[in-house]
Amino acid sequence: MFLLKANNLAVEIAGQKLFENVSIEIKEQERIALIGENGIGKTTLIKVLLGRLPAQSGHVQYGVNKKEIGYMVQENQRDNGTVMDFVIANHPNAVIKNELTHYSQLLAEQPEDLQVIEEYNKRLQKYLDVHGYDWEMNVEKTLKQLGIPEPLWYLPYANLSGGQKTRVKLARVLLQSPKLIILDEPTNHLDIESIHWLEDWLLNFKGSVLFISHEREFIDHVATSTYELTKSGTKKYSGGYFSYKQQKEHEYKTMQKLYEKQEQERKKLLETITQYKQWYDKANAGASVRDPYAQKKAAKQATKMKAKEKVLERLEKEKIDKPELTKTISTNFVSDDFGGRKMLELINVTFSYSTMPIFSNVYLELNWRDRLAVVGPNGSGKTTLLQLMAGILEPDCGQVRRNPQLKIGYFFQELENLNFENSILDEILMIPNITQADARTILACFLFRREDVFKKISTLSMGEKCRVAFVKLYFSNANLLVLDEPTNYFDIPTRETIENALIVYPGSIVLVAHDPYLLRKVANKVAYIKKGKVDYYPGSYHEWEKHQTFSNPVQLMMNKLEKLQLRYTQLMTDENVDPAQEESRLAEVKKIRVEIEEIEKKLIE
Known part of the structure; x- marks a missing residue:
């Protein structure tokens, strides 16, 4: 139904x-x-x-x-x-x-x-x-x-x-x-x-x-x-x-094969039509009013040519457009010679807003080519940590050491680096040493195509404005990108474009995001903030997820308990139960209750 x-x-x-x-x-x-x-x-x-x-x-x-x-x-x-x-x-x-x-x-x-x-x-x-x-x-x-x-x-x-x-x-x-x-x-x-x-x-x-x-x-x-x-x-x-x-990729491959077959058939038809036309012209030139055989031969070639032209016409009507793949980021960066040196270091950093402590005694270091994911619950201090790294905030105690060669590009949602009266193209042309051809190629990679590049910044959606701001930052001379929720307001194609751009970026990245897909693709280090502490994990986000699961059995039990309690409450408060299903519902309630009691017992122990 x-x-x-x-x-x-x-x-x-x-x-x-x-x-x-x-x-x-x-x-x-x-x-x-x-x-x-x-x-x-x-x-x-x-x-x-x-x-x-x-x-x-x-x-x-x-x-x-x-x-x-x-x-x-x-x-x-x-x-x-x-x-x-x-x-x-x-x-x-x-x-x-x-x-x-x-x-x-x-x-x-x-x-x-x-x-x-x-x-x-x-x-x-x-x-x-x-x-x-x-x-x-x-x-x-x-x-x-x-x-x-x-x-x-x-x-x-x-x-x-x-x-x-x-x-x-x-x-x-x-x-x-x-x-x-x-x-x-x-x-x-x-x-x-x-x-x-x-x-x-x-x-x-x-x-x-x-x-x-x-x-x-x-x-x-x-x-x-x-x-x-x-x-x-x-x-x-x-x-x-x-x-x-997976289904889209299969569609693309199928359409690509059909397109190639169509183009081969089209090419063959054009060659055949050209050949028939040559034969017709030759036969027609040799024909005369008194040579009925030559006339008949010319007419035959004309008939064949017209038949093939009709086939071609039908093929053109049913034409399959060439399937397109989204352009990927491909550019030659001039990489600073940072080698293996430290870019940034937080030493025993403590910070609070007025009387509200955020975290204390934080030690964290960032090296060349690190991609650090900063994760934690809302309100734990992720943005605060980024702003301390970027120098927007100063610590109450401790110090933040920055390499003299460090050039920070900071992305946040206020979009202060955009001139709203400019077109998208004009805004990107403000990047040093960029040509119009390069600018248009870059914008196409970031899903701004054809006439889109002439739109005024002021007329764009929030997602489009964020995309322009990201492009400007990405191609600036920064060697450390500090990104606070860069994919907010972005649709899936844009998120995947941003991911690909970050993967090939030659500098270092500090990133706050709630998108596990993005974090798994980009991050090779993790800083986890919770209850005023910052725990550093020297591995990828995917490895950190597995580490969290296996190294914290109490949290694992708590997660399972929360799911069981949610299901138990839904079963107990459901007033629209089919009488025929009542017995199985009660059996599930009993089973869940036993599991909850077992977990609660283990947690007390």
Whole structure:
């Protein structure tokens, strides 16, 4: 059974076609990733699917009530209320509850006022009719299920971390009892630990999910299928991102073979037509009115030539364009002679903001060609460490030693190094000793092609501006790139371009990112920040991940315990259990309870 189905959707914005021929179907218990380049219209498509925007053509069918579709938006909603206010906002029961609270307060002040008593009783009866107190219990149960502890419920929503806000937004969606959840960039502003929590939660969700994401590992872990959106339509691929890439590579090879076969056939046809034409011209020149044989021969060659021309015409109509691969970074850098010398060193560095300590007694060194990944939970001090390295901040105690030859390029989201009145090409031509031909080649490598290079910086999306800023920094004379979340706002093709650029970069790199794909490809050293400490690991990010798993059995048990508790809570709070499945549900509850008790026992020991 399908929950939602769209056929041949086309959307225009300000008279310009955004996309066409878009079809998508979401079935029960499917988890679908929607991917595509920035600006292609993924969020617009979701709004069309929800009925919030019109399509110029095509139609959307619903297999469920629209109220059973939950939508978690990309933007961080501004809200001055508490967490509880945010969660219950816009729910019909919340309106009645607020009225009941109002008259309850009036009744406490005017206990003898008959009109107040009457109004209070009306609201109370109305609240009982909609099972308001059961609803309140469900709200609390949902918050607990999503790991939002009671002390947070009445704190300002605006004060929460990115991960906490995601959980709260999910709670608001879940109170609709949705059969389908639509998520727009749900991993934005989440650290790696929070992303893993969200993956586990979605894998245990009994309904269907449609989500937009540029996080490749998240897609791999969650998606059962992937839709790619382009201007010319959608195409469905089985599995997550890795599976999608394999299928795309197979498509490319197949299309390349078809293209080569077509070009060979085309070449052969042109040669045959040329030959027939020569024979015709020769036969026609030798023919005369009194030589019917020569005339017949010329006519025969003309017929053959026209037949081949028709075959060529048909081939041209069905022509397959040459499949293109994205250009990769290929450039000759002039490398500084740093040899094996130390570039930067933090010696017993301590830093705090006012009275809030961030870390203390940090020792860290960076050598030539090191690619250091700085990882840790949100708020642990990753950006602070980068700014200490770059000299933007000074330590309270200790010192930061920098090699006199060190030239730092610092990337952050403020984009202060861009002139918004310049075109993209003009901005890149500001790089010393660069020609226009080189600039256009570089921009093509970073996915700015043809007329795109003449766009003004001020008209670009945030992702495009970040891309221009990265190109300028990358080709500056810096020999150390300090990159704070360089792939935020980037789509998957851009992320892969940035990865390839960083792999061939000849200097050193310090990098903060929440993208494991990027970190595994680039990093050869890791600094892990947690609870005021910076642990240095002299190996790749992939090796560090394995080291974390095997060297910390307590953390391993804690991770397993968290997953079991999440599943246990979902089973216990599920009110829509099929009676036929009740026995198997109780068996799973019992099994999980035993596993939880065993782990808790080991942790106490």
